Structure formats: structure tokens, C-alpha cells
Amino acid sequence: MHMKKLQPYIIALGIIAIGIGIGRMLGSGNGEESVGPKTRSTRLLEVTEVNNGTVQRDVRMSGKAVALRRIxxxxxxxxxxxxxxxxxxxxxxxxxxxxxxxxRDDVYRNSVLAEKSQLLNQLTLLLPDLLIDFPGEAEVWKEYLEGYSIEAPLAPLPEVRDNRLRNYIAARGIYSKFFAVRSMEETLGKxxxxxxxxxxxxxxxxxxxxxxxxxxxxxxxxDPSVFEVQAAVSVRALEYVRPGDRVELRSDDFPGVADGQISRINQAIDQQTQTVGVYIEVADPRVREGMFMYTSIAVPVEHAVQVSRSLLRDETRLFVVRDSVLTLADVEVVAAYGQHAIVRGLSEGAVMLAEPREGLYEGMVLDPAELHFITSKQRQDQ
The missing domain is CATH 2.40.50.100 (RNA polymerase II/Efflux pump adaptor protein, barrel-sandwich hybrid domain)
Structure with missing residues (x-):
């Protein structure tokens, strides 16, 4: 009688146990399927064949905008x-x-007027003597005296071609006083x-x-209409930069580009940076004094290959595969920018590591079946 009462509970517990067992079996099956591809993908090591050629290197130039005409x-x-x-x-x-x-020039202006008055007195005293000693020249000096004004700028003295007359006038201090007054007028203009x-x-x-x-x-x-950006380039890249070249200048302060032109190139090398100054002229209403601007030019690098910068070891070596053995090859880093680097020195057709991987070391033996070859384009897109 008691067994009949317990029978429903026993059946329920059995159903629950069977359900738990089926759930565990399904869970373990799904785990194997998800782990399988990961294990397979992590075993493969991406490598690529070295194809040396011409690589376009972007040389960046930047500097602050300064007004071309500025005093x-x-x-x-x-x-x-x-x-x-x-x-x-x-x-x-x-x-x-x-x-x-x-x-304020009140005091100095009065001094100038006083000197011009003295010159007027000397010219007035000169005229009667000229009528007696040089009657033919007196008329010219009379006209000059009649047009003389203390307030107006000093007019040039009449031209004298006769040496005797020149010495005659100089002896009376006319020339010395005239040039003294003219000098004072120049100072007054300041x-x-x-x-x-x-x-x-x-x-x-x-x-x-x-x-x-x-x-x-x-x-x-x-002058806020024309600016000049002083940038710097390496001596090696200087041969690709010429006065008159058009460039596109950019700034974080406005969208789009501003058209610029290389106006001149310094011939001296900066001793600290070992670069040469390049001056780019730009006329754009969006440009302001002191604005930071930048541009880049494409410079071809011969017999080189572009690689991921993360592949470099000690900045000068790369992993290559020789007879299924990892070897560190010395390379020349021509340029390094962003996530990429341009290197020389790798043998044509050599097998190069194409992805960084933890745990690799020089002399490590690799299974050829674990190597996954990718093309140069795939490498550059990474």
C-alpha cells in the first residue's frame, strides 16, 4: 500500500534524472563543435612570400601657418x-x-618749424647777393623762395650746374641747413x-x-589673406620635393583640404633634426594665424616590401622560415609610420612571417602543414 503511494514520486524523479543526462550530453556535443574550429585556426601560422618592388612611402609634412606678410x-x-x-x-x-x-609730436614739430624758418631767412639773405653776383641764376631761386612754405614738406633746391655758384651757395650754409631740415622732416614722419x-x-x-x-x-x-606653412622633410626625400609643386593641406580645425604650393626650400640642414625646411604658400579664408596644418607626399622606395610594424623584433629584425626553421633576418627599416613599416634586405622569394604570435623563438621547428600562405595584397590589407 505504501509502495503504491510512493510510485508516482519515483517515476517523477526518474524523468528528471533522464532529462538532466540528456542536457549534459547535448551541452558536451556543442562544446566540441565550438572548440574544434578554434583549435584548428590557432594551429595555422600565416606566412607570405617576399616580393621586393617599389613601395610608395607617404612623407608627412606639418607646421604652423604664419602670415606671409607680417611685420x-x-x-x-x-x-x-x-x-x-x-x-x-x-x-x-x-x-x-x-x-x-x-x-604726440607737438614739441618736435615746433623744432622742425623753427629750423625751416631759419632756412627761409638764409634763402632770403641769399637772393640779393645772387642778383649782384649771378644775375642769370637769381630768377630760379626767386621762384623757389616764393613757393617756400614752412608748413608744407620741403621741396628740393634748384639744380646748380656751375661749380662757382655751388660753392657760393654752400659757403652761406644753405645746403647744410637744407639737409638738416630734411632729416628732421623724416624723423617727424616716424x-x-x-x-x-x-x-x-x-x-x-x-x-x-x-x-x-x-x-x-x-x-x-x-596680411590675413596669404599664409606660409613651414614644414620639414628628410634629406633623402628632398629630391621628390620641388618649388612649384601643388599639395593638399589639411587641418583638424576645418573639413576638406586647402590648396597649397611649395614656394621655396631651404638649402641648409637643421643640425638638431637633420631635416630641411620646406615652405608652403596657402591662400584660404579658413586658415588662421598659428593654425597647425599637415600634408603628405608619395615617395617611391625601390627594392623594398611593406610589413606590419608589429612583426619587427628589436626594430631591425623579422622572422623568416628557412627549411621549416624560424630564423631572425636583419632588415633595413626605411620608414615606419602608423601600423606599417617599409623594409629592405629580405631575399626575393623568402618565406616571411605575416602575423605576430606569442611563444615564437629563433630556431623553432615548424610543421609545414601548420603554415598558411597568404598573398601580398592580403598582407597589406591586414
Whole structure:
């Protein structure tokens, strides 16, 4: 009677046990199928045949954009700094010929006017003597005296061809006073500086009312329409770079490219970097002063092969397979950039390792059945 009551429970436990057993069998079968391909793929070692040829090497050039026409402004005279037509501040635009700034010239201007008055007195005293001693030349000097103005710029003195007349005038101090006044006028012009070209103020060190000393830097002025990027290339790649070549300049600060042209190449080698300066001219409204820009040129490398940079051991050796034995071959690394390297020195047709693998060592014996050959294109796409 008790067995009949327990029989349903015994049957249920049996069904559960059978289900667990079937689940374990199915789980173990799926595990074998998933492990099988992995084991097979990890046993194969990718290798490739060396085919030396011409490899295009990208030589990158980069530098900061600097305005092609850019000047530093220094005070040649001293005085109180004043603005001209508009404030001399960073970002202010001036056209060619416009006054950039001024320095108060009241005292010096009065000194110039005083000297010009003295010259006028000397010319006035000279004229009666010329009427007596050189009557034929007096009329020319009379016209010059009538057109003389203290306020206007000094006009050139009448031309003198007679040596006697020249010495006559020089003895009265006319020439020395004339050139002294002209020199003062030149100095007076330095109190007001004009823009030599259309441009913008990129640096301003002074405010109106400040005292300016002779030789003090006032600011910087630049043309924002044309820039120059100073880049550097190795001496070996210099033969592929020529003035006049067009290049495409890029920047992280704007999309697309800016057209540039190599304007000049320095002939001297930088002693620290052993590179040569290349100057690229660019005119693009998106370019700004100090912007970092870069470009690249394709340089052909003969008798070389491109490999993954991760395959290099000690930066100068690669694994090759010789008679089923791993051997480290010495190579010349011509260039290394990003994930790739261009090397020379591998024998044509040699079998080279095409993928990095942990646990490999020189002298390791390989089973030929474990080697998987790939093409050069497959190697380069990796």
C-alpha cells in the first residue's frame, strides 16, 4: 500500500534524472563543435612570400601657418602713444596707407618749424647777393623762395650746374641747413606710422596715453589673406620635393583640404633634426594665424616590401622560415609610420612571417602543414 503511494514520486524523479543526462550530453556535443574550429585556426601560422618592388612611402609634412606678410612694429621715436583713425587693437583692420597709430609730436614739430624758418631767412639773405653776383641764376631761386612754405614738406633746391655758384651757395650754409631740415622732416614722419599693406593688427602692446620709448615694441601687423606653412622633410626625400609643386593641406580645425604650393626650400640642414625646411604658400579664408596644418607626399622606395610594424623584433629584425626553421633576418627599416613599416634586405622569394604570435623563438621547428600562405595584397590589407 505504501509502495503504491510512493510510485508516482519515483517515476517523477526518474524523468528528471533522464532529462538532466540528456542536457549534459547535448551541452558536451556543442562544446566540441565550438572548440574544434578554434583549435584548428590557432594551429595555422600565416606566412607570405617576399616580393621586393617599389613601395610608395607617404612623407608627412606639418607646421604652423604664419602670415606671409607680417611685420613687427617698433617705436623709432619716443613720446605719448595715441590712436589714429581707429583704435590700434588686436583684430583692427587697416587699409594700405591708413595711419596705424601716432605718437604726440607737438614739441618736435615746433623744432622742425623753427629750423625751416631759419632756412627761409638764409634763402632770403641769399637772393640779393645772387642778383649782384649771378644775375642769370637769381630768377630760379626767386621762384623757389616764393613757393617756400614752412608748413608744407620741403621741396628740393634748384639744380646748380656751375661749380662757382655751388660753392657760393654752400659757403652761406644753405645746403647744410637744407639737409638738416630734411632729416628732421623724416624723423617727424616716424611719429605717425602708416599701414604698408592691407592687414590686421595681431598684437597690440600699448594703450593711448602710455609713454613710448625709442626701440619699444608696439605690436604686430599681418596680411590675413596669404599664409606660409613651414614644414620639414628628410634629406633623402628632398629630391621628390620641388618649388612649384601643388599639395593638399589639411587641418583638424576645418573639413576638406586647402590648396597649397611649395614656394621655396631651404638649402641648409637643421643640425638638431637633420631635416630641411620646406615652405608652403596657402591662400584660404579658413586658415588662421598659428593654425597647425599637415600634408603628405608619395615617395617611391625601390627594392623594398611593406610589413606590419608589429612583426619587427628589436626594430631591425623579422622572422623568416628557412627549411621549416624560424630564423631572425636583419632588415633595413626605411620608414615606419602608423601600423606599417617599409623594409629592405629580405631575399626575393623568402618565406616571411605575416602575423605576430606569442611563444615564437629563433630556431623553432615548424610543421609545414601548420603554415598558411597568404598573398601580398592580403598582407597589406591586414
Amino acid at each position: 613687427e612694429l617698433y617705436a623709432e621715436v619716443g613720446g605719448i602713444f595715441t590712436d589714429a583713425g581707429r583704435p590700434f587693437r588686436e583684430g583692427a583692420v587697416f587699409r594700405k596707407g591708413e595711419a596705424l597709430f601716432g605718437i 611719429y605717425r606710422l602708416q599701414a604698408p599693406f592691407d592687414g590686421v593688427v595681431t598684437l597690440s602692446n600699448l594703450n593711448p596715453g602710455m609713454l613710448v620709448r625709442t626701440g619699444q615694441k608696439i605690436g604686430e601687423f599681418a
